[in-house]
Amino acid sequence: xxxxxxxxxxxxxxxxxxxxxxxxxxxxxxxxxxxxxxxxxxxxxxxxxxxxxxxxxxxxxxxxxxxxxxxxxxxxxxxxxxxxxxxxxxxxxxxxxxxxxxxxxxxxxxxxxxxx
Amino acid sequence: xxxxxxxxxxxxxxxxxxxxxxxxxxxxxxxxxxxxxxxxxxxxxxxxxxxxxxxxxxxxxxxxxxxxxxxxxxxxxxxxxxxxxxxxxxxxxxxxxxxxxxxxxxxxxxxxxxxx
DNA sequence: CATTACATGTGTCTTTTACATATAGGTAAA
DNA sequence: TTTACCTATATGTAAAAGACACATGTAATG
Numbered sequence: 001x002x003x004x005x006x007x008x009x010x011x012x013x014x015x016x017x018x019x020x021x022x023x024x025x026x027x028x029x030x031x032x033x034x035x036x037x038x039x040x041x042x043x044x045x046x047x048x049x050x051x052x053x054x055x056x057x058x059x060x061x062x063x064x065x066x067x068x069x070x071x072x073x074x075x076x077x078x079x080x081x082x083x084x085x086x087x088x089x090x091x092x093x094x095x096x097x098x099x100x101x102x103x104x105x106x107x108x109x110x111x112x113x114x115x116x
Numbered sequence: 117x118x119x120x121x122x123x124x125x126x127x128x129x130x131x132x133x134x135x136x137x138x139x140x141x142x143x144x145x146x147x148x149x150x151x152x153x154x155x156x157x158x159x160x161x162x163x164x165x166x167x168x169x170x171x172x173x174x175x176x177x178x179x180x181x182x183x184x185x186x187x188x189x190x191x192x193x194x195x196x197x198x199x200x201x202x203x204x205x206x207x208x209x210x211x212x213x214x215x216x217x218x219x220x221x222x223x224x225x226x227x228x229x230x231x232x
Numbered sequence: 233c234a235t236t237a238c239a240t241g242t243g244t245c246t247t248t249t250a251c252a253t254a255t256a257g258g259t260a261a262a
Numbered sequence: 263t264t265t266a267c268c269t270a271t272a273t274g275t276a277a278a279a280g281a282c283a284c285a286t287g288t289a290a291t292g
Contacts, residue, residue: 007179007207011214012130013222014279015248019125023229033270042228044221049250054272063123077257077270091123096229098127103222105160106129106215112158113139113212130248131279149239165281170241193239193288 013102017048018056019095022084025066026092031079032057057082065091129218133164134172135211138200141182142208147195148173173198181207 020042021035030038032054039048060066065088071079084092136158137151146154148170155164176182181204187195200208 007181009135009207009210009214010130011135011211011218013218014126014128014130016221019127020225023225042221042225044217044224051272052249065123075258079270091125092229094125095127096226098125099222099225101160102127102129103219103226105132105158106219106222108160109136109139109158109215110212110219113208147239167241168280191289195239
Protein backbone atom coordinates (compact mmCIF):
# COMPACT_ATOMS: atom_id res chain seq x y z
CA UNK A 1 0.00 0.00 0.00
CA UNK A 2 1.10 3.54 0.56
CA UNK A 3 3.88 4.39 2.94
CA UNK A 4 3.20 7.40 5.15
CA UNK A 5 4.77 10.52 3.75
CA UNK A 6 5.19 9.10 0.27
CA UNK A 7 2.17 10.26 -1.65
CA UNK A 8 4.09 11.26 -4.74
CA UNK A 9 2.02 10.45 -7.74
CA UNK A 10 2.91 8.93 -11.10
CA UNK A 11 -0.33 7.68 -12.64
CA UNK A 12 0.95 4.77 -14.67
CA UNK A 13 -0.98 2.14 -16.53
CA UNK A 14 -0.49 -1.32 -15.09
CA UNK A 15 1.98 -3.44 -17.07
CA UNK A 16 2.18 -0.77 -19.73
CA UNK A 17 5.57 -1.99 -20.91
CA UNK A 18 3.86 -5.15 -22.10
CA UNK A 19 1.69 -3.65 -24.86
CA UNK A 20 4.53 -1.28 -25.61
CA UNK A 21 6.95 -4.07 -26.42
CA UNK A 22 4.31 -5.91 -28.41
CA UNK A 23 3.83 -2.76 -30.48
CA UNK A 24 7.56 -2.40 -31.06
CA UNK A 25 7.73 -6.05 -32.10
CA UNK A 26 4.85 -5.55 -34.51
CA UNK A 27 6.92 -2.91 -36.26
CA UNK A 28 9.85 -5.30 -36.66
CA UNK A 29 11.61 -8.21 -34.94
CA UNK A 30 13.87 -6.85 -32.23
CA UNK A 31 16.06 -8.13 -29.45
CA UNK A 32 15.65 -7.41 -25.74
CA UNK A 33 18.29 -4.79 -25.27
CA UNK A 34 17.01 -2.79 -28.20
CA UNK A 35 13.49 -2.94 -26.76
CA UNK A 36 14.93 -1.75 -23.47
CA UNK A 37 16.21 1.37 -25.18
CA UNK A 38 13.15 1.96 -27.34
CA UNK A 39 10.53 1.45 -24.63
CA UNK A 40 10.92 4.69 -22.61
CA UNK A 41 9.93 6.69 -25.66
CA UNK A 42 6.60 4.87 -25.71
CA UNK A 43 6.00 4.53 -22.00
CA UNK A 44 7.14 8.04 -21.06
CA UNK A 45 8.57 8.34 -17.58
CA UNK A 46 8.51 4.59 -17.03
CA UNK A 47 12.04 3.39 -16.74
CA UNK A 48 11.77 -0.18 -17.85
CA UNK A 49 13.38 -2.77 -15.63
CA UNK A 50 15.62 -4.96 -17.75
CA UNK A 51 15.30 -7.96 -15.45
CA UNK A 52 11.55 -7.93 -15.68
CA UNK A 53 11.62 -7.17 -19.40
CA UNK A 54 13.59 -10.33 -20.16
CA UNK A 55 11.26 -12.32 -17.95
CA UNK A 56 8.18 -10.96 -19.72
CA UNK A 57 9.72 -11.80 -23.08
CA UNK A 58 10.31 -15.40 -22.05
CA UNK A 59 6.83 -15.69 -20.56
CA UNK A 60 5.37 -14.37 -23.80
CA UNK A 61 7.36 -16.94 -25.71
CA UNK A 62 6.20 -19.74 -23.42
CA UNK A 63 2.66 -18.89 -24.46
CA UNK A 64 3.51 -18.57 -28.15
CA UNK A 65 2.83 -14.85 -28.32
CA UNK A 66 6.35 -14.28 -29.58
CA UNK A 67 9.06 -16.51 -30.99
CA UNK A 68 12.81 -16.03 -30.63
CA UNK A 69 16.00 -17.05 -32.36
CA UNK A 70 19.65 -16.42 -31.48
CA UNK A 71 21.34 -13.95 -33.77
CA UNK A 72 25.05 -14.74 -33.95
CA UNK A 73 26.12 -13.24 -37.29
CA UNK A 74 26.45 -9.62 -36.23
CA UNK A 75 29.27 -8.14 -34.15
CA UNK A 76 28.90 -7.88 -30.39
CA UNK A 77 27.40 -10.39 -27.96
CA UNK A 78 24.80 -12.81 -29.29
CA UNK A 79 21.30 -11.40 -29.38
CA UNK A 80 18.04 -13.19 -28.96
CA UNK A 81 15.72 -11.67 -31.52
CA UNK A 82 12.01 -11.79 -30.86
CA UNK A 83 9.23 -11.81 -33.39
CA UNK A 84 5.50 -11.36 -32.88
CA UNK A 85 3.21 -14.30 -33.64
CA UNK A 86 -0.38 -14.10 -34.82
CA UNK A 87 -1.57 -14.70 -31.25
CA UNK A 88 0.78 -11.99 -30.03
CA UNK A 89 -0.67 -9.64 -32.56
CA UNK A 90 -4.12 -10.45 -31.21
CA UNK A 91 -2.97 -9.72 -27.68
CA UNK A 92 -1.70 -6.35 -28.84
CA UNK A 93 -5.11 -5.65 -30.36
CA UNK A 94 -6.75 -6.50 -27.02
CA UNK A 95 -4.38 -4.15 -25.24
CA UNK A 96 -5.15 -1.35 -27.68
CA UNK A 97 -8.87 -1.77 -27.09
CA UNK A 98 -8.40 -1.90 -23.32
CA UNK A 99 -6.25 1.22 -23.44
CA UNK A 100 -8.99 3.06 -25.28
CA UNK A 101 -11.14 2.22 -22.27
CA UNK A 102 -8.54 3.56 -19.86
CA UNK A 103 -8.33 6.73 -21.84
CA UNK A 104 -12.06 7.22 -21.59
CA UNK A 105 -12.02 6.62 -17.85
CA UNK A 106 -9.26 9.17 -17.42
CA UNK A 107 -11.24 11.64 -19.53
CA UNK A 108 -14.30 11.10 -17.37
CA UNK A 109 -12.19 11.71 -14.29
CA UNK A 110 -10.63 14.87 -15.63
CA UNK A 111 -13.95 16.24 -16.84
CA UNK A 112 -15.38 15.74 -13.38
CA UNK A 113 -12.24 17.15 -11.80
CA UNK A 114 -12.56 20.27 -13.92
CA UNK A 115 -16.19 20.50 -12.95
CA UNK A 116 -17.89 19.77 -16.26
CA UNK B 117 4.55 -11.74 -13.13
CA UNK B 118 2.23 -13.19 -15.68
CA UNK B 119 0.97 -16.72 -15.31
CA UNK B 120 1.15 -18.80 -18.45
CA UNK B 121 -2.13 -18.83 -20.29
CA UNK B 122 -3.52 -15.79 -18.49
CA UNK B 123 -2.82 -12.87 -20.77
CA UNK B 124 -6.24 -11.31 -20.41
CA UNK B 125 -5.85 -7.59 -20.43
CA UNK B 126 -7.46 -4.86 -18.36
CA UNK B 127 -5.33 -1.74 -18.74
CA UNK B 128 -5.97 -0.08 -15.42
CA UNK B 129 -4.29 2.97 -13.98
CA UNK B 130 -2.27 2.13 -10.88
CA UNK B 131 -4.01 3.12 -7.65
CA UNK B 132 -6.74 4.84 -9.60
CA UNK B 133 -9.18 4.48 -6.71
CA UNK B 134 -7.00 6.91 -4.77
CA UNK B 135 -7.53 10.03 -6.92
CA UNK B 136 -11.11 8.89 -7.43
CA UNK B 137 -11.91 8.97 -3.75
CA UNK B 138 -10.12 12.28 -3.33
CA UNK B 139 -12.31 13.71 -6.09
CA UNK B 140 -15.46 12.38 -4.45
CA UNK B 141 -14.36 13.88 -1.15
CA UNK B 142 -13.72 17.22 -2.81
CA UNK B 143 -17.35 17.26 -3.87
CA UNK B 144 -18.52 16.67 -0.29
CA UNK B 145 -17.55 14.90 2.93
CA UNK B 146 -18.45 11.25 2.64
CA UNK B 147 -18.05 8.04 4.62
CA UNK B 148 -16.27 4.89 3.46
CA UNK B 149 -19.21 2.78 2.50
CA UNK B 150 -20.68 5.53 0.40
CA UNK B 151 -17.34 5.96 -1.38
CA UNK B 152 -17.30 2.24 -1.98
CA UNK B 153 -20.57 2.51 -3.86
CA UNK B 154 -19.71 5.70 -5.71
CA UNK B 155 -16.21 4.69 -6.84
CA UNK B 156 -17.04 2.17 -9.60
CA UNK B 157 -18.81 4.90 -11.55
CA UNK B 158 -15.57 6.86 -11.63
CA UNK B 159 -13.11 4.01 -11.99
CA UNK B 160 -15.13 2.00 -14.50
CA UNK B 161 -14.56 -1.72 -14.35
CA UNK B 162 -12.43 -1.45 -11.24
CA UNK B 163 -14.23 -3.19 -8.45
CA UNK B 164 -12.93 -1.44 -5.40
CA UNK B 165 -11.76 -3.63 -2.55
CA UNK B 166 -13.38 -2.45 0.66
CA UNK B 167 -10.54 -3.71 2.83
CA UNK B 168 -7.98 -1.74 0.90
CA UNK B 169 -10.27 1.28 0.64
CA UNK B 170 -10.56 1.60 4.41
CA UNK B 171 -6.81 1.18 4.73
CA UNK B 172 -6.15 3.89 2.16
CA UNK B 173 -8.53 6.23 3.97
CA UNK B 174 -6.71 5.73 7.26
CA UNK B 175 -3.32 6.12 5.60
CA UNK B 176 -4.52 9.37 4.04
CA UNK B 177 -5.67 10.57 7.41
CA UNK B 178 -2.34 9.65 9.00
CA UNK B 179 -0.71 12.08 6.59
CA UNK B 180 -3.33 14.79 7.07
CA UNK B 181 -4.70 14.56 3.57
CA UNK B 182 -8.15 13.89 4.98
CA UNK B 183 -9.73 14.23 8.39
CA UNK B 184 -12.48 12.08 9.84
CA UNK B 185 -15.17 12.28 12.49
CA UNK B 186 -17.67 9.73 13.72
CA UNK B 187 -21.21 10.50 12.66
CA UNK B 188 -23.59 9.14 15.27
CA UNK B 189 -26.70 11.28 14.83
CA UNK B 190 -28.19 9.51 11.84
CA UNK B 191 -29.94 6.13 11.92
CA UNK B 192 -28.00 2.98 11.09
CA UNK B 193 -24.51 1.99 12.18
CA UNK B 194 -22.09 4.77 13.05
CA UNK B 195 -20.24 6.19 10.08
CA UNK B 196 -16.81 7.67 9.90
CA UNK B 197 -17.14 10.67 7.66
CA UNK B 198 -14.05 11.86 5.82
CA UNK B 199 -13.31 15.37 4.68
CA UNK B 200 -10.59 16.59 2.34
CA UNK B 201 -7.89 18.86 3.78
CA UNK B 202 -5.99 21.55 1.91
CA UNK B 203 -3.07 19.14 1.47
CA UNK B 204 -5.46 16.47 0.25
CA UNK B 205 -6.79 18.89 -2.27
CA UNK B 206 -3.25 19.51 -3.45
CA UNK B 207 -2.66 15.78 -3.82
CA UNK B 208 -5.78 15.56 -5.96
CA UNK B 209 -4.40 18.34 -8.14
CA UNK B 210 -1.16 16.39 -8.55
CA UNK B 211 -3.10 13.29 -9.50
CA UNK B 212 -5.08 15.23 -12.08
CA UNK B 213 -1.90 16.55 -13.65
CA UNK B 214 -0.30 13.11 -13.64
CA UNK B 215 -3.40 11.62 -15.21
CA UNK B 216 -3.20 14.17 -18.01
CA UNK B 217 0.26 12.73 -18.62
CA UNK B 218 -1.04 9.18 -18.70
CA UNK B 219 -3.71 10.20 -21.13
CA UNK B 220 -1.11 11.65 -23.44
CA UNK B 221 1.02 8.52 -23.24
CA UNK B 222 -1.97 6.37 -24.08
CA UNK B 223 -2.76 8.65 -27.02
CA UNK B 224 0.80 8.35 -28.27
CA UNK B 225 0.55 4.59 -28.00
CA UNK B 226 -2.76 4.39 -29.83
CA UNK B 227 -1.61 6.75 -32.56
CA UNK B 228 1.40 4.57 -33.15
CA UNK B 229 -0.72 1.44 -32.93
CA UNK B 230 -3.03 2.81 -35.59
CA UNK B 231 -0.03 3.66 -37.72
CA UNK B 232 -0.06 7.44 -37.61
C1' DC C 233 -36.37 -14.20 14.86
C1' DA C 234 -33.88 -15.02 10.70
C1' DT C 235 -32.18 -12.70 6.87
C1' DT C 236 -30.48 -8.93 4.57
C1' DA C 237 -28.44 -4.28 4.14
C1' DC C 238 -25.37 -0.97 6.15
C1' DA C 239 -20.88 0.04 7.94
C1' DT C 240 -16.05 -0.57 9.42
C1' DG C 241 -12.43 -3.15 9.82
C1' DT C 242 -8.10 -7.17 9.99
C1' DG C 243 -5.42 -11.02 7.97
C1' DT C 244 -3.05 -12.81 4.41
C1' DC C 245 -1.83 -14.41 -0.21
C1' DT C 246 -0.73 -13.29 -4.98
C1' DT C 247 0.72 -10.31 -8.52
C1' DT C 248 3.36 -6.58 -10.08
C1' DT C 249 7.17 -3.61 -9.82
C1' DA C 250 11.79 -2.27 -8.06
C1' DC C 251 16.41 -2.94 -6.90
C1' DA C 252 20.62 -5.59 -6.84
C1' DT C 253 23.74 -8.62 -8.79
C1' DA C 254 25.88 -12.18 -12.16
C1' DT C 255 27.93 -13.42 -16.50
C1' DA C 256 30.10 -12.80 -20.74
C1' DG C 257 31.60 -11.04 -25.43
C1' DG C 258 33.43 -6.95 -27.81
C1' DT C 259 35.69 -2.24 -28.30
C1' DA C 260 38.65 1.51 -27.23
C1' DA C 261 42.02 3.75 -24.85
C1' DA C 262 45.84 4.06 -21.19
C1' DT D 263 47.70 -5.80 -22.31
C1' DT D 264 44.83 -4.82 -19.00
C1' DT D 265 41.48 -1.77 -17.52
C1' DA D 266 37.34 0.27 -18.45
C1' DC D 267 33.14 0.60 -20.70
C1' DC D 268 29.32 -0.77 -23.70
C1' DT D 269 26.37 -4.38 -25.33
C1' DA D 270 23.48 -8.25 -24.14
C1' DT D 271 21.01 -11.68 -21.37
C1' DA D 272 19.76 -13.32 -17.19
C1' DT D 273 18.63 -14.63 -11.89
C1' DG D 274 17.51 -13.46 -6.99
C1' DT D 275 14.85 -11.15 -3.96
C1' DA D 276 12.44 -7.22 -1.59
C1' DA D 277 8.81 -4.01 -1.68
C1' DA D 278 4.54 -2.23 -3.28
C1' DA D 279 -0.07 -2.90 -4.98
C1' DG D 280 -4.05 -5.54 -5.45
C1' DA D 281 -7.21 -9.62 -4.48
C1' DC D 282 -9.59 -12.58 -1.55
C1' DA D 283 -11.41 -14.15 2.78
C1' DC D 284 -13.25 -13.29 7.05
C1' DA D 285 -14.73 -10.75 11.60
C1' DT D 286 -17.76 -7.60 13.98
C1' DG D 287 -21.71 -4.94 15.03
C1' DT D 288 -26.15 -1.99 14.06
C1' DA D 289 -30.43 -1.59 12.05
C1' DA D 290 -34.23 -2.55 8.95
C1' DT D 291 -37.51 -6.07 6.67
C1' DG D 292 -40.11 -10.14 6.10
